[in-house]
Amino acid sequence: xxxxxxxxxxxxxxxxxxxxxxxxxxxxxxxxxxxxxxxxxxxxxxxxxxxxxxxxxxxxxxxxxxxxxxxxxxxxxxxxxxxxxxxxxxxxxxxx
Amino acid sequence: xxxxxxxxxxxxxxxxxxxxxxxxxxxxxxxxxxxxxxxxxxxxxxxxxxxxxxxxxxxxxxxxxxxxxxxxxxxxxxxxxxxxxxxxxxxxxxxxxxxxxxxxxxxxxxxxxxxxxxxxxxxxxxxxxxxxxxxxxxxxxxxxxxxxxxxxxxxxxxxxxxxxxxxxxxxxxxxxxxxxxxxxxxxxxxxxxxxxxxxxxxxxxxxxxxxxxxxxxxxxxxxxxxxxxxxxxxxxxxxxxxxxxxxxxxxxxxxxxxxxxxxxxxxxxxxxxxxxxxxxxxxxxxxxxxxxxxxxxxxxxxxxxxxxxxxxxxxxxxxxxxxxxxxxxxxxxxxxxxxxxxxxxxxxxxxxxxxxxxxxxxxxxxxxxxxxxxxxxxxxxxxxxxxxxxxxxxxxxxxxxxxxxxxxxxxxxxxxxxxxxxxxxxxxxxxxxxxxxxxxxxxxxxxxxxxxxxxxxxxxxxxxxxxxxxxxxxxxxxxxxxxxxxxxxxxxxxxxxxxxxxxxxxxxxxxxxxxxxxxxxxxxxxxxxxxxxxxxxxxxxxxxxxxxxxxxxxxxxxxxxxxxxxxxxx
Numbered sequence: 001x002x003x004x005x006x007x008x009x010x011x012x013x014x015x016x017x018x019x020x021x022x023x024x025x026x027x028x029x030x031x032x033x034x035x036x037x038x039x040x041x042x043x044x045x046x047x048x049x050x051x052x053x054x055x056x057x058x059x060x061x062x063x064x065x066x067x068x069x070x071x072x073x074x075x076x077x078x079x080x081x082x083x084x085x086x087x088x089x090x091x092x093x094x095x096x
Numbered sequence: 097x098x099x100x101x102x103x104x105x106x107x108x109x110x111x112x113x114x115x116x117x118x119x120x121x122x123x124x125x126x127x128x129x130x131x132x133x134x135x136x137x138x139x140x141x142x143x144x145x146x147x148x149x150x151x152x153x154x155x156x157x158x159x160x161x162x163x164x165x166x167x168x169x170x171x172x173x174x175x176x177x178x179x180x181x182x183x184x185x186x187x188x189x190x191x192x193x194x195x196x197x198x199x200x201x202x203x204x205x206x207x208x209x210x211x212x213x214x215x216x217x218x219x220x221x222x223x224x225x226x227x228x229x230x231x232x233x234x235x236x237x238x239x240x241x242x243x244x245x246x247x248x249x250x251x252x253x254x255x256x257x258x259x260x261x262x263x264x265x266x267x268x269x270x271x272x273x274x275x276x277x278x279x280x281x282x283x284x285x286x287x288x289x290x291x292x293x294x295x296x297x298x299x300x301x302x303x304x305x306x307x308x309x310x311x312x313x314x315x316x317x318x319x320x321x322x323x324x325x326x327x328x329x330x331x332x333x334x335x336x337x338x339x340x341x342x343x344x345x346x347x348x349x350x351x352x353x354x355x356x357x358x359x360x361x362x363x364x365x366x367x368x369x370x371x372x373x374x375x376x377x378x379x380x381x382x383x384x385x386x387x388x389x390x391x392x393x394x395x396x397x398x399x400x401x402x403x404x405x406x407x408x409x410x411x412x413x414x415x416x417x418x419x420x421x422x423x424x425x426x427x428x429x430x431x432x433x434x435x436x437x438x439x440x441x442x443x444x445x446x447x448x449x450x451x452x453x454x455x456x457x458x459x460x461x462x463x464x465x466x467x468x469x470x471x472x473x474x475x476x477x478x479x480x481x482x483x484x485x486x487x488x489x490x491x492x493x494x495x496x497x498x499x500x501x502x503x504x505x506x507x508x509x510x511x512x513x514x515x516x517x518x519x520x521x522x523x524x525x526x527x528x529x530x531x532x533x534x535x536x537x538x539x540x541x542x543x544x545x546x547x548x549x550x551x552x553x554x555x556x557x558x559x560x561x562x563x564x565x566x567x568x569x570x571x572x573x574x575x576x577x578x579x580x581x582x583x584x585x586x587x588x589x590x591x592x593x594x595x596x597x598x599x600x601x602x603x604x605x606x607x608x609x610x611x612x613x614x615x616x617x618x619x620x621x622x623x624x625x626x627x628x629x630x631x632x633x634x635x636x637x638x639x640x641x642x643x644x645x646x647x648x649x650x651x652x653x654x655x656x657x658x659x660x661x662x663x664x665x666x
């Protein structure tokens with residue numbers, strides 16, 4: 001299993017193909033995703049979550065991130081790149 | 097360039113990809129699932145307020161209009177079941193009325209045809225049966241019954257209907273089934289009505305770019321191939337021509353034979369072939385001519401450089417031989433070091449990654465999208481032969497003075513006004529020619545036909561033949577009359593006939609016309625590009641009076657046309 005950080009890096013690179021020059025994401029913990037001031041609009045956020053889900057699935061981990069998002073992300077795990085990475089790492093540990 | 101996207105599903109991801117990839121494009125995303133309304137608004141030359149306009153400068157803006165043409169390109173991507181109601185019944189296994197389906201296809205086609213008037217070009221994605229749908233299984237291709245049979249019929253009808261316009265192109269959806277692992281993204285469909293996968297959007301985007309390149313004459317025209325382990329298996333210098341692998345009962349040999357067949361097939365659509373190989377020329381030509389399984393023969397190659405020199409330099413020389421720019425060339429070599437060398441030294445040359453195993457060569461070649469062109473003319477089909485004739489001309493020219501040579505080749509020139517029979521080739525020539533081109537004006541076929549039909553304008557075509565063969569329609573000159581002046585708008589000549597003084601005849605011919613029309617002068621204004629130095633060299637030597645970028649001939653004097661042409665005005 002590759003490190004979550006590498007997976008996050010690839011997902012951000014893929015997503016940035018559709019982001020304007022002003023709204024490119026950076027793979028830094030403080031980069032906002034599902035919180036005020038995010039560079040992502042709703043389609044951008046859903047696309048990003050979908051990319052992560054697919055990448056996790058390719059690694060053999062099935063996880064319904066879209067479901068968490070649809071429920072309003074009550075624990076704010078997708079608020080920033082940092083919180084999201086931490087959440088995914090913990091999920092990985094649980095699954096092991 | 098303004099590109100409109102109309103779809104029954106959410107394709108905003110595609111819009112963003114195109115926009116953020118290339119700042120030349122302004123994307124107008126029509127609201128999805130409103131295909132008919134969107135087409136009607138385009139026909140009415142209107143972008144509705146509900147459109148998102150994605151501009152590189154300032155992100156999303158609403159409703160920007162004001163240009164002469166509403167859209168330069170319209171991309172229309174629909175599912176058959178969402179625009180043809182009767183077909184939806186078909187997917188639900190209900191009994192359907194084929195005539196009703198086809199009538200709906202006709203209505204839909206008419207809307208597209210009407211919208212075309214407001215657009216430079218239109219790309220329409222063909223329809224497919226939903227890939228997961230089993231249909232009627234073994235009966236699915238049953239005539240007028242199966243879903244597959246009906247969708248094929250609908251696509252044929254759409255293609256027939258849309259053929260009425262020269263600037264509509266139907267993009268084949270089927271090819272993406274080969275290119276993509278995943279076509280659909282069901283989760284994105286249920287959350288955002290985005291039906292297709294990111295992978296598919298990327299491939300569609302690349303296909304749109306390749307088609308735009310084709311429209312603007314940027315498709316590649318020459319394949320330069322290596323020999324050892326590219327055209328045949330083995331190293332000629334080690335095994336001799338009898339030992340190289342082509343055809344026979346060996347799977348590797350068969351793969352090389354198939355690759356050669358694929359190369360030969362491309363010559364039928366006007367792609368030229370050349371060789372660039374590190375070998376002894378005599379030995380290589382011996383192999384080409386003597387090996388019984390060789391599919392490609394000496395006469396299939398427009399030129400070659402078979403020597404021990406640097407391949408990048410050899411490719412520059414090959415480009416000069418065939419009078420093409422480096423951006424027209426594709427270089428194929430099995431050796432990654434040679435590929436890297438050429439890619440680094442000549443970035444304009446397209447050097448595709450090449451498979452390690454010859455069994456994939458044919459597939460790699462035939463899946464290249466760099467040959468995408470809006471049409472294939474009769475001239476294209478004969479082009480490979482013409483270049484071989486040109487090689488023979490060059491050989492003769494080495495034995496005579498230039499003027500003696502021009503007299504000896506017995507040139508015949510046919511001059512004809514633009515008409516429906518020559519307009520496709522004329523459009524190609526106008527859009528593809530870079531070097532001998534006065535203004536490098538690029539337009540779609542429809543646009544320049546409309547231009548030429550205006551009473552003050554005229555477009556003449558020049559067809560060149562000689563004793564070696566027919567070079568086809570290789571010259572175009574157009575002009576507009578203003579007061580007592582003839583203003584030359586296009587002066588274009590194919591590199592294929594450069595060095596034969598055809599340009600002097602073309603210029604002389606329009607000066608003659610201007611004199612017959614009792615005009616005072618003929619004016620040509622040069623518009624510089626990074627490629628059109630050859631026409632400037634001619635203008636500077638032409639005897640025309642120069643005033644900055646404008647060249648003038650006063651009609652009270654005759655322009656001397658060389659006497660080695662036999663001219664026929666049709």
